[in-house]
Amino acid sequence: MADRTSSKSLPQGVRIRNGAVQIYFERNKQAYNITLPHPASAEGITAAAKIRDQLIVKAEWGILTEKDIAEAKGLDTDDNSVIVGEGILFQNAAQQYLKLCESNIDTKKGYKNILEHHWMPDLALIPIHQITSEDIKELIIERDFKTAKTLNNCLIPLRGVFEYAFENKYIESNPLEAIKNKKIQVDIPDPFNRTEMNALLEYLEKNMVEDEEFYHWYYELAFWTGCRPSELIALHESDIDLFNDTFRVTKSRVRGIEKNVTKTRVAREVYLNGRSKKAIEELLKFKRKKSFKGKHLLICPETGEPFFNEKPPRNRLVEAMKACGIRHRPAYNARHTYATMLLMDGVNPVFVADQLGHSLQMLMKRYAKWIHGDKNKLEIAKLKTD
Template sequence: MSKTPGVEIRAGCIRIVFRYQGKQRHERLCLDNEGLAPTPANIKYATRLAAEIKDKIRLGTFKYVDYFPGSSQAKIEATPASVPWLYDVMDHWLRVCDLKASTREQYTTRMNSFWKSHLRNVPIDQVRYSDIMGALAAGSWKSAKSRNNELSMIRGPFELAIRDKHLTVNPCDEIKPKKVQRKSPDPFTLDEANLILALLKTHRPEPIYNFVQFMFFTGLRTAEGIALQWKNVDLRRNEILIEAGMTSDGEEDTTKTAQARTVILSARAHEALLRQKFHTYLQGEYVFHDPKTGNPWSYQTITDARSFWAITLKSLGIRYRRPYNMRHTYATIGLMSGAKPAFLAKQLGHSLRMFFDVYAKWISSVDDQLEMAKVNAAIKRREAPQKLR
């Protein structure tokens, strides 16, 4: 070990030792990327260099890259101060992005647990396409959809950096989402719906029976049904205004499409509201309450494995489907009854294109039978009379 101030002799190399920005630094002297051998001449050179560095630090003119261009500290200092670091941009995006409180909480958890574990914290302009692909390849995905959701989320911070002029290209742009097979609707039959309602009517408090009948025969999303308020119910005109949905954490928000719509009530939905009026109308706010607590329904309460819903289906031997499938039941009953798709799409709050995408199977089935009836009628009209023998 050398006793020369600022110089440290190591096995096969020389290191310069100095204090910079409050930290003790140890930088190896190199020539053509090889450590400088600790010869007497090189030690003398290192001693002069150490003194020179110390003077420049004192004068405020020291630049790391001039002396140690291969050092990680030199690379950090070479990064323009205006370019933020990746983790800072992630955190900033979560703060400024227009998200529901529950969504922001979920995104924060996912960003910290996955992306900050698989991407290095570097200046954001140093993140490459291959870094994102490597992170996605390292993930344990339950489905293509979950992988796509993570990819969709990480695009956000890079888009923010582009708009803040820190980047010109999003490294996620060329990464294609995996193909996801859309799940077909899984409605109840009308017979199943009637069995469920009959059991609820005799074994459960009336408000539960009212809620389920209303949901089966309006096609509302679950979040919309539990957020319905009496101020948006017009029994005289036989219609309701749907302008809100209840989030999973109990916050009232806009509908899924962020558009209000008027829903015309079917006869059985109207009946359910007339009965429910006795229970909650004078309270003046939400139409449907959990009779156990007296509070508006929460999505978790309805879908819990121990809920009235799960127990009722099990008692009847009906295959479990989540309450949301009452919506599909209304749509498919409507189609099979001959109602126009445009009317049903408006009732459900779908665009006509989305409605055709989701319910193509039932639309095709109804149309096929009608068209075949026309063919059979035409054949029958032209059938030649059989001659008697």
């Protein structure tokens, strides 16, 4: 008869069958039943529970291999099996970091992908306090990141994991402090010029008919306020003050999730001009005409619901760029267009920075080229070349 020790006395997912210790679990729609070479003793059961936890984490990260299972069964493999010492494992610290990270959904998804692809295969089952700066430097060399920007981006969540571990006293020092970012060339903004903007808006006005007219007014608002797409689709009617020609930007909407913070966590009051005020008035009329309910100003014409993301309006601008023969740029660059128009018309940079939600230092760094408008051409014209 099989030896069936009461499950109440065993750790979760561990059982005794015919005198042998077995572990079982299910992840990603796949069931695992593994017989271990450990004796059915207290020590063997404790070891089995630990092995099960390790395999589950690997399965959750998508890095569980046949070799891992063979090692758990006590079969010979090319390499020695990993023995986890005391202390929290890197993979557990990474999971906690992602859980507590305050970045938006898309950013957290990107961090998770980076950790899974670049760092987990080598660091997952290593106690985090054993990982050194030299280990990280060797991994960077092995990974052979193609650009400095890619490396720097991949280091962001890795730094986050070790900072979390340091703050929670899992490590005595942070090995990432010795790892410096590579210097990269910062791209300057790539706005549409006024002629391009007017051509795009004219195309949208003429070709977006019936319910599609919404997208013409959407881009009138985008080009003439400089708001981020995630801020526009989060805008509530209650944020708008048409009497004082302003609206408040306090929220962002990413993948259907609305947060009461903007990308930079800075709320701001945006002043309306003739074009942007007209756009809001027309968008309100459109919403009433369609009998759309809810608090959002911008309701997707196709669904009658708040936008899940900015893809529908983005697709319309791509269509307009192709039809007009205008070089492709992200729809986000409507924001850069508004910023550069303000600066080239001589608007005070302090006011411009406030409207965009930037610091003055950031504005000067990003948009210096446009602050002097056409004066740069007048200055270079003074140079004598004969």
